Amino acid sequence: MAPAVHLSNAVVLAGRFPVLAGVDLELDAGQVLVVLGHNGAGKTSLLRLLAGLVPLTSGEGRILEHRLDDQARHVRRRVGMLGHDVGLYDDLTPHENLRFALRAARVDPGAGPGALERCGISGRVAMTPLGALSAGQRRRVGLALLCARRPELWLLDEPHASLDTATRQLVGELVEEAALGGATVVATSHEPEVAVPMADVVATMAGGIVIETTSGGRPRGGKDVA
């Protein structure tokens, strides 16, 4: 089977600055990759490339059988991303946001309330416009969207940031569930203590390239499925 994610010598420019300077990466379906690295190493840029949101300047990229250079649209449909900013509508409530997003993604919107509930958004909070929610609550809604949508490639940019202790554990559970279900997960992190245990592979980035790849702490059970 072809790998779920394949990058070779991928270069991405922002303006004239190469945010990615030749990344090689290969992941199978069902694997969990955690990306570490100093600030400005290019982790967010890598996720955005994998999501098909920025064009590849040179090098090669294939995500879930689609080429990144000319089939980015197909890539995007199958990818779910939780960025530094969740990107939902401030004027709509979490419920309405999920309803819209799930219908747009052609997923049964019935899964929305359950997912919100699971991520700890219920009652009053689920009825408050997103703009009024706290930082952590917004991220929870973003997580709930992923959880209800179940994309084939999960891209999580510092998924633990802003979440409280209870929800942090949930992130681990959701990632494990997704990987067991055959999805590929790429997460960045600045907290190796919590992130490495959930990874099959740990990549360390610096200066726009991957400088080291080691194996993570995920129990073998995960590997078997992949």
Place this chain on the structure above:
Amino acid sequence: MAPAVHLSNAVVLAGRFPVLAGVDLELDAGQVLVVLGHNGAGKTSLLRLLAGLVPLTSGEGRILEHRLDDQARHVRRRVGMLGHDVGLYDDLTPHENLRFALRAARVDPGAGPGALERCGISGRVAMTPLGALSAGQRRRVGLALLCARRPELWLLDEPHASLDTATRQLVGELVEEAALGGATVVATSHEPEVAVPMADVVATMAGGIVIETTSGGRPRGGKDVA
């Protein structure tokens, strides 16, 4: 000496919703308080109240000898805050941003470059408009501003979020330095492992009030100065 921070039964409304539902708090100059609590507990709201950015609906508040209800302007001048969003100008470079902010705060702008350097912003990054920087780099610039400005009350909203391992340690150092210099520090956190060791007092919030106050892990050296 009067306490640096004194709140009694402080209530703050956002719209009709009580984000703070009666907070009691007392801190001396030179003390470090770490605030823990679930998402939506009211940590950010507490910091914004202490900064004089939101009006007190009922209860009493005194910050550095100024009443929060009618002297908020004086409070604001003496407070430095690092929020979820740093709030500097995206069009200006870190250098220019610090230069403007320090001059506005009537501090010698000469301290800017040193502080940036210390927070790991130098060379190319210091010359790139803020809007192009990575999440962690932006927070570093925010930290550098505090570090150069040396306010009397530091308010840090999840100071460790988005920072890489090296800079995380720097946060602890800066807080310790500020406290030794007589400043009061209030920091929120979702990572007790890193935050509690730097605290004199740890307050746990839930549902808009402080439900528990314990002492933190800061060595007694800190206490003596206060």
Place this chain on the structure above:
Amino acid sequence: MKRTLRRLLGPVAVALVALDVILGLFVTPPDIEQGDLVRLVYIHPALAWVALYVAFAMAGICSLLYLWPRTRSMTYDRLAASAVEIGVVFTILTLVTGSIWGRPTWGVWWTWDARLTSTALLAVMFLGYLALRRVPADPHVRARRCAVAALIAAVDVPIVHFSVIWWQTLHQGATVLNSNLTPTIHGLMAWTLLLSFVAFTLLFLWMVLVRYEIETLDEGEEDAELADALEARRQEGAPA
């Protein structure tokens, strides 16, 4: 005392307006030139007076009182808002009655007369204030913003007034101002006219007070609500 005054104000205002209408419609004679149309004189000028002078002055003064730190209180904010809201109604009624009157007298619904133009401009200013008021914000923030907006608008009123008057007179259009009315006024008509001013001013004040009371009622409920809300908020922390 205040209460009884307010209770009295309503019936008195309504009774006076009714009296004015009866006098205007049935007792006073029709005009030689304008016929029964002249009866609008017992409504329209009074409406205009209330809309432009009473409402704007009230909004301006209340806003000033709000901004002045010593007298700051949400009461003034609410009063100003009520004055503007009711003022908009009166302004629109002025425009409508004026247009209805203008159609037979001038042959057009509208003419670029100084008074008409400034009325329209002030109506838009009122609308701007209401638009600002609808912007979601903290009540105190909103109160301050709106007070400043009302004050700026109020300061603009004389400037608008003079510029529009000069604008119009310099380029005299084909306007028939109502000077032809003055000679036809006789005793009873004058009294009815005077009555209309008093009646509509009282009506305005009463409506403002009612509007204000509705808002304070909301507010009063809010106080009760606040206790509940505080309790509910504190419970959020309890482990589920």
Place this chain on the structure above:
Amino acid sequence: MWRDAGLVAGRDLRIELRSRVALWQILPFAVLVLLLFAFALGPSRQALRQSAPGLFWLAVLFSSVLAAQRSIAIEGTPATRELTRLLGLDPAGIFLGKALALFVELVALEIVLLGGIVLLFHVSIATWLLLLATCLLAAIGLSSASVLYGSLAGGARTRATLLPVLVLPVLAPVLIAGTRALSASFVGGGPDGLRWLSILAVFAAVYTVLGIALYGPLEESS
């Protein structure tokens, strides 16, 4: 495509209903523009009546730029735009949906403004059918072009200032043709009006087709 269009139009109109921006901000603005024109041109009734059709369309144009800005603002931050791209909505559907929502608002706007010029500028309408066709076709053209250009400008941090410069020159044909067609519908010049109407129709068709075709590649890049 139609399903996505409905979804997007529903979202835009729902946010509009909640915030009432069009009602409280854009409509008063449109009326205000009419007043300002009168100030600029002086109170002479004759001059105003003659230029009424042009002023009507100018007011529509400026207000529609404002409405387009609101329509972009609904998309929110760059992060929101990215999320929409990741959801895999059909770009043609997004375009149609946003254009539809804008079209509804523009028609409401035109009705109010028409009332305004009839009252304020003393014009009377001879050919109702022509008027109706002019307004509808123009609204289609305006909304399609605005949404298309809105997507061009929407990514920029300076979109509040960029959008008017981009979109107004493109809308100039609507202004010219609309003015002529409206004049014709006031004085009752049928055949002349039809010619201008056909320009409006072509404009509307071209920008709707262009929008459906180009919205995808555009969003791709922004």
Place this chain on the structure above:
Amino acid sequence: MWRDAGLVAGRDLRIELRSRVALWQILPFAVLVLLLFAFALGPSRQALRQSAPGLFWLAVLFSSVLAAQRSIAIEGTPATRELTRLLGLDPAGIFLGKALALFVELVALEIVLLGGIVLLFHVSIATWLLLLATCLLAAIGLSSASVLYGSLAGGARTRATLLPVLVLPVLAPVLIAGTRALSASFVGGGPDGLRWLSILAVFAAVYTVLGIALYGPLEESS
């Protein structure tokens, strides 16, 4: 106060120099508005020349709303506004600084637009001094009022649409007086021009004073 004003004006102008929004977006918009007026009023040279002063000021007004929006946008997100409040800048200084930066841009704009109407609308200038005074006084009034209202609307998420409705009615006297004063400077009517000039002067003075006095309480809250 003056020190802070200089600091703020410096920041605004520096950001402007870097982004060139005024140059590349607002100026073209202003010229465009003139062209659209020409389209809307038809090709009659006589009519255009007569309405040139009014159209000039309308174009200035619309462009200055755009410039004011840019001036708010420079303040950036709510977080940026909060930071500014925390830095303890003197509110009167902030007001003066922002108004100064806007004034500089508006004067540049007026110069270009004057060139525009001289070329497009075939007018010639009789009294230069009156022209100069009109333009300067109007620019002061426009910038003060716009900055003041900008701060009112700036906190709102819908400011792009809210600002025009708020500020344009208040600016109407500038339009009227400016138009008349400009007409006078074209035909050379001195005394009449002076009367209008006095309205502009009063307007400028009132709004500058109000701004200095009220900016503090406003920023306090928003």
